[in-house]
Amino acid sequence: MFRFLGKLVLWLFAIVGVVVVIVVAAGVVLVTQFRPQTESLPAEMVLTVDLDQAIKEGPDTGWLPGGGGRELSLGTLLEGLQRAATDDRVTGLVARVRMPEMGLAQAQEVRDAVHAFHANGKPTYLYADAMPAAGGSGTMAYYLASAFDEIWMQPSGELGLIGLSVDLPFLAATLERWGIAFEASAREDYKGAFASLTDASIPPEIEENMGRLVASWFDQMQAGVSAARGVPLEDLRRVIDRAPLLVEEAVAAGLVDRAGYLDEFRDAVRETLGAVPRLAVGDYMARRDDSRPEDARRIALVHGVGMVVPGGGEDTADFGLASQLRAEDVADAIRAAVDDERVAAIVLRLDTPGGDYVAADTVRRAVARAQARGTPVIASMGNTAASGGYFIAVQADQILASPGTVTASIGVVAGKPVIRDLSADLELTWARLSEGRNAGMWSFTEPFSLAARRALDRRLDAIYADFTARVGEARGLTAAQLDRVAGGRVFTGADALDVGLVDRLGGLREALQVAREAAALPADEPVVVAPYPAPLDPVRRLMRLLESGDLPGLTSGAGALSGPEVRALLRVLAVLDPVLGRIDGLAGPGAGGGARLWYGGPTQPAGGHGDRGRPGPD
Template sequence: MKQFLITVAGVFAGLLIFLIGVPFVLVVMAAGAASSSSTPQRAVLELDLRDSLSDQSPQNPFAGIGRRSASVMSVVEGLRRAQSDPKIKGLLIRLPEGGLEPGSADELRQAVLRFRASGKPVIAHSQGLYPSGVVTATYMLGTAADELWLQPGASFQVTGLSSQDLFLKRAFDRFGVKPQFEQRAEYKNAVNGYLYDDYTPAHREAQLSWMNSVYQSNLAAAASARKVDAAALRRTLEAGPYLAEEALSNRLVDRLGQVREAQVALMRRAGADAEIVEFEDYGPGRERGRAGAPSIALIEAEGAIVTGRDGGGNPFAGSSNIYSDDVAEAFYDAIKAKDVKAIVFRISSPGGSDTASEQILSAIRAAKAAGKPVVVSMGSYGASGGYWVATEASAIVAQPTTLTGSIGVFGGKFALGEALGRYGVDVRELNVGNPYAGAFSMGREFTPQERAAFARWMDNTYANFLTRVAVGRKLPPERVQQIARGHVWTGAQARELGLVDEVGGLYQAVDQAKRLANLSGEPRLRRMTPNASAFEALERMFGVSAASVRTLAAAAWIFGDPRASAIMDELAQARMRDGGALVLAPERFR
């Protein structure tokens, strides 16, 4: 009976996937094929940055359905293709009203400058700039265009950079919540908001350090683009805020106009019958280069670093984690690939698990031992665990405003017993074995012995981190002690300290990998990022069994769609091989 119910459930799930998923996948495939071939003969790309912008495209094929948001990597690769595409005649950038992440803005700025170098015009249009986030980074990106337009009457409030932090100590004291955390060391301030009611001197110093570095970097890039002195530009900006007309008179923008006027201006330059094409409809295109020729593998990872594999979760949401098993496996696949001669590891991560970070670092060591250099390209973040994984790479490339370093650790718990007791909730515990087994009970504080044992563990973890940095960066341990202590640096600062080899973006990292592997010409960039296929995502969503796969294949055959049938056959064969079966099947005609 149990097996019958399982089979029925599998059949139902299979039919549901077939009736909903297969048509959707086929539509997506058809739309993708159409979009790649439907670019008009004279096209102006419109890149809209007003929605949220991730560093990388989601690994889940269904993530972002219903949304039109881009990723930094898709924009960089798309512009690289567009600069040599004779159909693309210009670029219009729709700027957000608030700030961009500084590292993302740097990467996009470099891509825009490369596009402009091909002789194609670029207009950046803003409907107003407001003091939200790092708005100086948004302005810097706008100045990279040939012309920066501002909507008439709009606000121009680029006067500096601000950051806010919440401090909860007084609230915790009031409600009886007792945060108990260990930090290594004084600049590792991620939990300061729980422990204090204001910035500590070290926290204030570290925060202002990276903020000033980002601000100066943004100003220098904008001043260079505007062909003015950086100090003079700073004085003009800080004398604001301005309305659009004042910004124009102060030569902070080039022209006032509505977005439609900017579109028309670019289409006139593009020639008769020019059309606007949304950037998402243009896309990054296919990997260039001959299959089998020497290639450089590109492995991407974004988010917090955790152990295990991506279990799928919500198939319509992008993953916010870096799964150590998936990333390590991608490295081992690149090691086995004979055409891969070097690896570029693109990472944007504020940190995570030390053991997960060590697993990824071990895979990087294996790649280097196999004679394949590994170059790390950092996005907006390469901090804590995000820096741990990079320590022993052949080279590290970061943007001038990438937040990196944070060489330190923290950990602890909240003791909630007193707070819950005020509401009649009692926490009790039972332990077997060493008393430390209950050290992380939420009902009470650490005992002195537990706190001492936990502190020793933190010391050892921190020492391991320092060792990784000293060995990987070839720095004396005492020097690492000085520049670590949990301090966050920008890429420009990290370069001066020896924590980063080069300031730049993805394609600077590719060039570095090419040099280290002694490759000539333009090798193929082969993406080996661990991605779930459309059917794997559906399988995770519905928990498809082997029985439902067979039902899917039968249904596809009955409905007579050869593409769906072929896909189902492949999926069924793959599952049978995974189960130990020997599958004899002819190769697909090419």
């Protein structure tokens, strides 16, 4: 009897929890989809953007449709700026910045979009109370700010345009004092992924390579600021070497236009642009009122973001984890795009430092199969597409990178920590029972044996040979040219173009245009840019979590239920899913526009759908 009552209570907790989540999901659908469709865009408006928001790669995968909060997808931001550039209702752009979180490649795409907005005859304004040197973000903040026509700063602030600095730790001596050694093998000398663990100071090859990387980044940022502000490079360098600057010094140097407080800035902008509504980029995109032809051809947008790992979504819970490029998920997305007869080309957007070789090869194989079936694949690199990321990209028909992208790292490395001395210091003993000469080769308790080291080296040699052979064939490099770019070297996108590792410089917008050209689509043909796979709605994500047993807050209750009982809960969700779908439908056709984005031609914006940003400055 008590056992029955206990199970009944657990049932009630589980069902109540599910119902609560469903009610929340229904509320979200009503609030975030019904409301924007009933609120049309104003006849005249000023667009706003907060450049301190986290800029996210990939479509919206949050629990709340349309996202929200502190994240904004790069696709939404770029498409919003480009769409607004040709929208007669949008009269200007107002932004704020202080400590941006975006990487250099993303910042370059944003700057290009701001320049394009201004090129359509529309003014752009930016306000910052400070761009502090502390935290190292002042230079990036000003690099973004310099794309705007008019820059205001609070008189008491500072301009931290101090240049770039990268601190690299080397821990071998520290680990040795703790009784830990790190054993690694790399192909070749420039492959420095584990150098911080194996060396007590920076190796000459890594110092050379990283020094060039930082110099290239800095050269790009200096050139961008110099061109935008009309300050000669030599004068700009002298100013940077005196920074951080007082605001009055920044004004005198021609880097800031006005010193004033936020209320004064708002009054000045209002006087110029009029007292018209202000609309954040995310809200502008959510309320866009263009049509989307259902029968239009598609460019599939597939994102590969995070560390490259094996497996797919069913192997890993998707709640609260950092982004991972899960090989089977990305390969499945590519296959789904190829199987869709509406898809004319694929843009594979990569932002990954690399990872597992076999997983990277799984994705590369999917790209090759897409090409074999006649679907062109264009690789678009974000902040980073290195090592396994470049291994994937090199299979594509064309590779585009931003000037500041970190790419290449054509090499391989493997290693492990060894705690033998630490164990001795702790008087900790280990007993190993094994069969097979190399059965314990990855144990932390002993270094690699000679036989294990030979086996590891054979594996690394084979991987490196495969990697370099594919790069040489795909990029048309001679053995001598390949030797100069491989060995683990990393390059910025600008330098990678010079040595033949990428085809052209450009961001996501340019990659979509290249995909259109590769598919031989007429310039005036409407094209839909659609993320693959389509983002799951909250109910289906909830069902997936229930199936995996990883739903926070319900695990303890549902965990005591039997398999048939959990399946019964899933059936409840399955019954309610169409109900929520009907609620969704109340918002009107096209309300859930996250899975499909409009691209009206080569001069029109297109891009990913993601989180709406918080309102910008008004």
